[in-house]
Amino acid sequence: MKISKKSWTAVSAFATSCVFMFNGNSAVASTNQKDSIVIATSSSTNQKDFKVYDASSNFTIPAEIPASKIGLPTSGATISSAIIVKSDEKGNLNGEYCKVLGAIHPVDKNAPDINFQVNLPVKWNSKILQYGGGGFDGALVTADNGYYGQMVSDPTPLAQGYVTFGSDSGHVNSSYWDSKWALNDEALNNFASDQLKKTKDTALEIVHAFYKSKPSQVYFVGGSNGGREALKVVQRFPTEYNGVICYFPVLNWVPKAITDSRNGDAVKANNGAGWISPEQYKLVNQTILGMDDGLDGVKDGIISNIYGAEKNKDEVLKALKNIVSDAQIKTLETFASPMKFNYPLANGLNTMPGYPVFKGAPLADMYLNQFGTAPTTRDGVMTESGDAVIKNMIVRDDNFNPENFDTDKWRDKIVQASELLDATNPDISAFKNNGGKLILIHGAGDQIVTFQGTIDYYNQLANKFGKDSLGEFVKFYMVPGNGHYNSETWNMGSDTLGALDQWVVNNKSPENLIVTDQSEKTKGRTRPLLEYPAYPEYKGSGDVNSAGSFISATP
Numbered sequence: 001m002k003i004s005k006k007s008w009t010a011v012s013a014f015a016t017s018c019v020f021m022f023n024g025n026s027a028v029a030s031t032n033q034k035d036s037i038v039i040a041t042s043s044s045t046n047q048k049d050f051k052v053y054d055a056s057s058n059f060t061i062p063a064e065i066p067a068s069k070i071g072l073p074t075s076g077a078t079i080s081s082a083i084i085v086k087s088d089e090k091g092n093l094n095g096e097y098c099k100v101l102g103a104i105h106p107v108d109k110n111a112p113d114i115n116f117q118v119n120l121p122v123k124w125n126s127k128i129l130q131y132g133g134g135g136f137d138g139a140l141v142t143a144d145n146g147y148y149g150q151m152v153s154d155p156t157p158l159a160q161g162y163v164t165f166g167s168d169s170g171h172v173n174s175s176y177w178d179s180k181w182a183l184n185d186e187a188l189n190n191f192a193s194d195q196l197k198k199t200k201d202t203a204l205e206i207v208h209a210f211y212k213s214k215p216s217q218v219y220f221v222g223g224s225n226g227g228r229e230a231l232k233v234v235q236r237f238p239t240e241y242n243g244v245i246c247y248f249p250v251l252n253w254v255p256k257a258i259t260d261s262r263n264g265d266a267v268k269a270n271n272g273a274g275w276i277s278p279e280q281y282k283l284v285n286q287t288i289l290g291m292d293d294g295l296d297g298v299k300d301g302i303i304s305n306i307y308g309a310e311k312n313k314d315e316v317l318k319a320l321k322n323i324v325s326d327a328q329i330k331t332l333e334t335f336a337s338p339m340k341f342n343y344p345l346a347n348g349l350n351t352m353p354g355y356p357v358f359k360g361a362p363l364a365d366m367y368l369n370q371f372g373t374a375p376t377t378r379d380g381v382m383t384e385s386g387d388a389v390i391k392n393m394i395v396r397d398d399n400f401n402p403e404n405f406d407t408d409k410w411r412d413k414i415v416q417a418s419e420l421l422d423a424t425n426p427d428i429s430a431f432k433n434n435g436g437k438l439i440l441i442h443g444a445g446d447q448i449v450t451f452q453g454t455i456d457y458y459n460q461l462a463n464k465f466g467k468d469s470l471g472e473f474v475k476f477y478m479v480p481g482n483g484h485y486n487s488e489t490w491n492m493g494s495d496t497l498g499a500l501d502q503w504v505v506n507n508k509s510p511e512n513l514i515v516t517d518q519s520e521k522t523k524g525r526t527r528p529l530l531e532y533p534a535y536p537e538y539k540g541s542g543d544v545n546s547a548g549s550f551i552s553a554t555p
């Protein structure tokens with residue numbers, strides 16, 4: 001054991017843990033810290049390194065990471081604490097690991113830090129996994145839990161031996177749709193995608209110091225805005241990631257926000273005549289389900305044949321007219337309709353696809369409600385989000401009224417924001433050429449991010465690379481009934497990370513994957529996980545809760 005003036009040192013002597021804290025020229029020790037070992041805090045101005053010892057080995061973590069080691073402009077990073085979390089610590093399902101907290105400092109002194117957490121397992125599998133955020137980020141992604149979409153019964157990536165890490169993306173949100181932080185350019189650029197590389201580069205430095213070795217693979221996983229981030233790393237930092245898992249990405253960030261704001265206008269129009277209450281919407285969705293559920297061969301509460309549902313639309317509309325008013329029908333049709341811009345946004349796109357309202361995606365369920373709490377409150381979950389994006393990420397004025405947003409008048413700002421924030425670039429040749437693999441997954445029951453956006457992007461990729469060539473490095477799976485994180489119908493679970501890892505490391509392409517429902521009420525149902533545009537069709541016999549009773553059907 002050594003304690004120097006320039007380091008904080010902690011020693012764990014098997015059963016008994018000690019904490020040593022540097023205090024001037026002497027060390028202060030406290031014993032019997034059984035749960036965790038505090039290695040240091042960053043209050044000392046002299047510290048250069050954290051020396052971390054545990055029962056079997058010792059590790060070093062740098063207290064500071066210079067800006068020169070981070071590939072985009074920062075003022076460097078500092079580590080605020082490093083703690084060994086023992087495998088037998090209460091509630092720890094991750095095995096023994098070192099939990100490192102720190103911050104990457106901005107160039108602009110008015111910009112917030114990027115706060116991050118890096119988890120370093122003592123038994124490392126030589127791979128690292130970056131977790132994306134969600135919503136407007138702004139909360140620390142601790143990455144010490146399972147990722148969305150994995151089986152909750154499976155070990156976390158950290159327990160599997162991955163270094164895992166995440167950040168708050170470079171701001172702290174005061175409320176879920178707080179966007180005022182975006183008025184700072186560096187904060188907005190960080191959120192858009194800069195922070196992804198800054199955080200990854202910082203994590204790499206910590207990994208190098210800790211293990212004295214570089215990772216064999218760098219992976220990324222994220223959903224929703226984290227899915228947008230997943231596509232951003234593929235598109236912007238293509239040679240720095242070997243494998244990426246992307247769930248229901250908000251890849252059309254800017255046009256989606258404007259479309260969601262438009263939808264809020266439609267709900268509020270004529271004093272809220274077109275507002276649909278949660279009770280009424282339940283009837284709407286039950287009607288759609290009743291008419292389309294059986295198109296896949298079995299009435300199991302899941303519309304798997306979304307193509308048949310599309311063909312059924314006129315019949316469905318006829319039936320809905322017996323349930324809701326014309327004004328409410330108009331609301332549904334507005335949500336389902338694409339929004340066209342009179343000019344190209346990033347990557348030449350000028351259309352935001354509508355929601356799959358008539359294919360069974362519930363616009364309001366117990367988890368998320370797009371219509372808001374009352375006719376004129378304009379508090380639908382996506383309208384609030386869209387309004388906040390327009391105000392502070394597009395117009396850049398927190399006092400701006402986003403209602404009836406004039407897209408022609410604000411063209412330049414919209415295009416600028418689209419180029420910064422959207423993740424729609426189909427030219428991912430550099431990712432392919434570097435051997436990168438991408439798994440895309442979207443639920444057909446997504447309430448708030450239309451799967452059509454992901455289909456459109458996938459089709460663009462297919463046009464660019466050819467379907468067969470694309471299949472060598474991109475797989476796109478649709479999950480019938482699956483919502484955005486949670487839904488009342490289906491909550492997916494599969495070993496996506498394992499599939500990605502096999503693909504990257506052993507060039508073993510994912511096949512015959514199974515997806516398991518993890519919903520409370522219907523836990524354990526399975527279906528084949530099928531590549532778009534295929535969907536599971538019931539054979540006509542056999543257990544309707546078993547993947548083996550379904551074949552792959554195509555429209």
Ligand SMILES: [Ca+2]
Binds near residue numbers: 293296298300301302
């Ligand atoms: Ca069905």
